[in-house]
Amino acid sequence: MNKKKDKGYDIAKVQKGQERVRMNIRFYNARILTMKDAQILEGELWVQGKKILYVGDGSDVDTVYQELALESIVWDREIDCEGNLLMPGFKNAHTHSGMTLLRSYADDLPLADWLNQQVFPVEARMDGEMIYHLTKLAILEYLTSGITAIFDMYLTPETIAQACVDMGMRCVQVSGISGQNNFSQALELTERMYQKLNHEDPLLSYFIGFHAEYTCSRELLEEVAALAHKYQAPVFTHLAETQAEVEGCKERYGMSPVKLLDSLGMFDFGGGGYHCVYLDEEDMEIFQKRNLSVVTNPGSNTKLASGIAPISEYLRRGINVAIGTDGPASNNCLDMFREMFLVTGLAKLRENDAAAVDAFEVLKMATVNGSRAMNLPDTDILDKGKIADIIMIDLHQPNMQPINNIPKNIVYSGSKQNVKMTMIQGKILYENGQFTKAYDVEEIYRKANEIINGLR
Amino acid sequence: MNKKKDKGYDIAKVQKGQERVRMNIRFYNARILTMKDAQILEGELWVQGKKILYVGDGSDVDTVYQELALESIVWDREIDCEGNLLMPGFKNAHTHSGMTLLRSYADDLPLADWLNQQVFPVEARMDGEMIYHLTKLAILEYLTSGITAIFDMYLTPETIAQACVDMGMRCVQVSGISGQNNFSQALELTERMYQKLNHEDPLLSYFIGFHAEYTCSRELLEEVAALAHKYQAPVFTHLAETQAEVEGCKERYGMSPVKLLDSLGMFDFGGGGYHCVYLDEEDMEIFQKRNLSVVTNPGSNTKLASGIAPISEYLRRGINVAIGTDGPASNNCLDMFREMFLVTGLAKLRENDAAAVDAFEVLKMATVNGSRAMNLPDTDILDKGKIADIIMIDLHQPNMQPINNIPKNIVYSGSKQNVKMTMIQGKILYENGQFTKAYDVEEIYRKANEIINGLR
Numbered sequence: 001m002n003k004k005k006d007k008g009y010d011i012a013k014v015q016k017g018q019e020r021v022r023m024n025i026r027f028y029n030a031r032i033l034t035m036k037d038a039q040i041l042e043g044e045l046w047v048q049g050k051k052i053l054y055v056g057d058g059s060d061v062d063t064v065y066q067e068l069a070l071e072s073i074v075w076d077r078e079i080d081c082e083g084n085l086l087m088p089g090f091k092n093a094h095t096h097s098g099m100t101l102l103r104s105y106a107d108d109l110p111l112a113d114w115l116n117q118q119v120f121p122v123e124a125r126m127d128g129e130m131i132y133h134l135t136k137l138a139i140l141e142y143l144t145s146g147i148t149a150i151f152d153m154y155l156t157p158e159t160i161a162q163a164c165v166d167m168g169m170r171c172v173q174v175s176g177i178s179g180q181n182n183f184s185q186a187l188e189l190t191e192r193m194y195q196k197l198n199h200e201d202p203l204l205s206y207f208i209g210f211h212a213e214y215t216c217s218r219e220l221l222e223e224v225a226a227l228a229h230k231y232q233a234p235v236f237t238h239l240a241e242t243q244a245e246v247e248g249c250k251e252r253y254g255m256s257p258v259k260l261l262d263s264l265g266m267f268d269f270g271g272g273g274y275h276c277v278y279l280d281e282e283d284m285e286i287f288q289k290r291n292l293s294v295v296t297n298p299g300s301n302t303k304l305a306s307g308i309a310p311i312s313e314y315l316r317r318g319i320n321v322a323i324g325t326d327g328p329a330s331n332n333c334l335d336m337f338r339e340m341f342l343v344t345g346l347a348k349l350r351e352n353d354a355a356a357v358d359a360f361e362v363l364k365m366a367t368v369n370g371s372r373a374m375n376l377p378d379t380d381i382l383d384k385g386k387i388a389d390i391i392m393i394d395l396h397q398p399n400m401q402p403i404n405n406i407p408k409n410i411v412y413s414g415s416k417q418n419v420k421m422t423m424i425q426g427k428i429l430y431e432n433g434q435f436t437k438a439y440d441v442e443e444i445y446r447k448a449n450e451i452i453n454g455l456r
Numbered sequence: 457m458n459k460k461k462d463k464g465y466d467i468a469k470v471q472k473g474q475e476r477v478r479m480n481i482r483f484y485n486a487r488i489l490t491m492k493d494a495q496i497l498e499g500e501l502w503v504q505g506k507k508i509l510y511v512g513d514g515s516d517v518d519t520v521y522q523e524l525a526l527e528s529i530v531w532d533r534e535i536d537c538e539g540n541l542l543m544p545g546f547k548n549a550h551t552h553s554g555m556t557l558l559r560s561y562a563d564d565l566p567l568a569d570w571l572n573q574q575v576f577p578v579e580a581r582m583d584g585e586m587i588y589h590l591t592k593l594a595i596l597e598y599l600t601s602g603i604t605a606i607f608d609m610y611l612t613p614e615t616i617a618q619a620c621v622d623m624g625m626r627c628v629q630v631s632g633i634s635g636q637n638n639f640s641q642a643l644e645l646t647e648r649m650y651q652k653l654n655h656e657d658p659l660l661s662y663f664i665g666f667h668a669e670y671t672c673s674r675e676l677l678e679e680v681a682a683l684a685h686k687y688q689a690p691v692f693t694h695l696a697e698t699q700a701e702v703e704g705c706k707e708r709y710g711m712s713p714v715k716l717l718d719s720l721g722m723f724d725f726g727g728g729g730y731h732c733v734y735l736d737e738e739d740m741e742i743f744q745k746r747n748l749s750v751v752t753n754p755g756s757n758t759k760l761a762s763g764i765a766p767i768s769e770y771l772r773r774g775i776n777v778a779i780g781t782d783g784p785a786s787n788n789c790l791d792m793f794r795e796m797f798l799v800t801g802l803a804k805l806r807e808n809d810a811a812a813v814d815a816f817e818v819l820k821m822a823t824v825n826g827s828r829a830m831n832l833p834d835t836d837i838l839d840k841g842k843i844a845d846i847i848m849i850d851l852h853q854p855n856m857q858p859i860n861n862i863p864k865n866i867v868y869s870g871s872k873q874n875v876k877m878t879m880i881q882g883k884i885l886y887e888n889g890q891f892t893k894a895y896d897v898e899e900i901y902r903k904a905n906e907i908i909n910g911l912r
Contacts, residue, residue, distance in 0.1 A: 100854075100857070100858070101858065102860075103857075103858070103860060103865065103869060104860045104861040104864035104865045104868060104869065105860045105861070107815065107861075107864050107868060108810070108811050108813075108814045108815060108864070109810065109811055110809070110810055110811050114810070137854055137857055137858075138854075140854035141854035141855050144853065144854060144855070144873060299797075299801075302801035302802070302804060302805055303800075303801055303804060303810065303868065304804070304810050305804040305805055305807070305808050305809055305810045305812070307805070308805065328869070331868070331869075332864070332865070332868040332869045333855045333868065333869035333870075333871070334855070335855070335869075335871060337871075338794070338797065338871075341755075341794065344759075345755075345758035345759055346758070348758060348759060348760070348761040349758055349761055349763070349764065351761070352761050353566070353761055354564070354565065354566060354570065354759065354760050354761045355564050355565055355566050356761070357564075358564045359563065359564060396897075396898070396901070397600070398556075398593055398594070398596035398597035398600060398900075398901075399597050399600070399789045399790070399791070399872075401556070401559075401593055401900075401901045401904050401905070402556070402557065402559065402593075402901070402904040402905040402907075402908045403905060404558075404559060404560045404561045404908060405560040405561070405563075406560075408560035408563050408564075408788070409559065409560045409788070412560060412563060412759065412787070412788040412789065413559060413560065413784070413787075413788045413789035413791075414789075415789070415791060415793075415794075415871050415872045415873065416855075416871045416872070416873040417600060417871065417872040417873045417889075433873075433889060441852075442852070444854075444857075445852065445854075445857045445858070448857050448858040449857070449858040449859060451858075452858045452860060
């Protein structure tokens, strides 16, 4: 076996080699948290093209050679992990990437003033090209936070998809059908995108969704449910985010948003809700019965003073809980480390119990549970045959030392500064604080500033 | 004026130069948040030795030359800030540095089990040399978070002081007098350290303090108060951290901890409390009357499920509020960005008001108010004659773009990843993700792991 370290791509050997398989990257000297369980493995991880070829302690690599009928392997790159940790990338299960535009544009205002006077007037003048550039800015930030897949609801699906393909980001889009905003995704557009974006690129997929009960008429909600039935598709929406939303729905329909939507057949093929701060007993039973996912957004719920979701109760009931950042106008950042600390920290405050929501449970939410909510089953754990959406956590940083318990270190002490590498589909897009040279990072920043200055 | 960029130290010119003043560093192309007000200045900042010689837009540098009777200046180093932000370093106004040992050692446990079964048995076996090494580990982490001064209460003041001097960290120590733990700082040691560490090194100072009302007898508290009177010194302590602590004090003495301590004359020369989650109306009036500082620790209060402090009310009353991380066994990190988001985020949740505690107010707590609590008046703002405790915030990161509002970006979106440089007393100790070469970082990590493995 070739043991040379970190050499460049060897063109000569590729051309000559009869037995060579196109191996991209061998990680060695790694700690590995596969997320199959809480064990930390010490060993190697091999990436071939878009997929993981081997994960293990290195004692059984002969079986890989035998399976492939190889005697030796020539690597494009061998990376000495120096004991740092490989784990599945984080799944950001709720965001509005294009809202990077409005980061810190107008905070510290009451919610209604912020939305009506500041956000909506600017948003109404955004077009698809602007959203293309603003999504690229968000993708840079996702990569710095180890996020390898996003569940994105925003205005112009085709330019969002283009930005993700151009940058190499995995993106599950969800339509934001709304009766209040002509600019938003109408039913016809949703159906067209559903057909198109689920088959265009392996990085892309598309879900049926709508903005929220309170921005849709009953007729529109029924049409969305009919579309879900037509495709036997799950549906996602903003759900029970604020007390006012739940009360308003009860006034309008005599029942909670969850019960209303379920009564319309909205969740007959699964799906779930973003936020879910205020679910009552019956709502939770519907979530259990329909196998729905809760996507919790603690940063946004905190900053907008919406409340604290009952995460411990969801877990007790076996409800799938994933984590999202929400959009950068309400958070204001796209940082999974902040969200992970808040998920458990706020649960501890809410339950008055320092033992509430264990750290490893939080890591599962940020990886495995996100993959489940977003229907990305090949990205959930590190295993042979899974897609290579992988991050490396830098343990050679003071906040990770001493190494008493790595999952707890990540959740309680981790920060973006610990993200040493972000790989999506076998491609390293961020490493040692630098983005791939394929990006023109300063141009993305320049564009974002130009757009907001033009819309002020 | 010499305009050459980033050259090395020019020995020849130093030896020849009749008119040269020993200038260390010229920062140019900088955005500067002096913290005198919320304005962002564009210009230059000059550091000479330990102090700031000039801050301004560059139009008035002639006056500096005239004052110094100079025609030109030769710089040790000129740093092109590329539009990044200079601001005063963060003051971590409550910590227990040596507890890095127990980071992630035993979390997700009820508080009593965690303390009695996990923390205390290990802590009882720690000695001064161990704490020296563990404090060095904490200092590395402070630097990555832009923290330039700490208010540290831990067990062995002389080895803590040595670690800080060896690393170049500014450290205000406070004695943790306690009746429950012989290992802790007794009255005699406190007085000896008070005399010694307030005069040993400009990086060091020392306050009188005690662990908490509930770990001291009334006699011991009276002795502490007498010591404070002898030196006309302020006193700090853990105060009203939990509801149980306040209730216990009321049972023992018929009054709240704040009222009890004030009745003993403890605060006749000022001081304040760490945590202060549960102050009642009369307690707050005592804080106002005695000019006491609240040091809030939202990360620790969240993780240990202690509660949310009424920060908005403290601000409304004009009480000085500073921010601390608390120790890394209860937080588990020493990250001022996490604390800053939590200060305002938790206030918003508590008050049910998204407008509660403005971002700039939070930055003041992390800088100016910390300096006031810690009696470090020369480190509060960036101005001519102030000590050069300065950080550079990297705005060329996606989470800081677009540049709509820099203070809001820092508080709501910032992370350790944005700390591009940390300077204490004119020395750059951390820059572009690297520590000064004077440190043996891997040896510090190795030591920390060796110590915990030896104590398990």
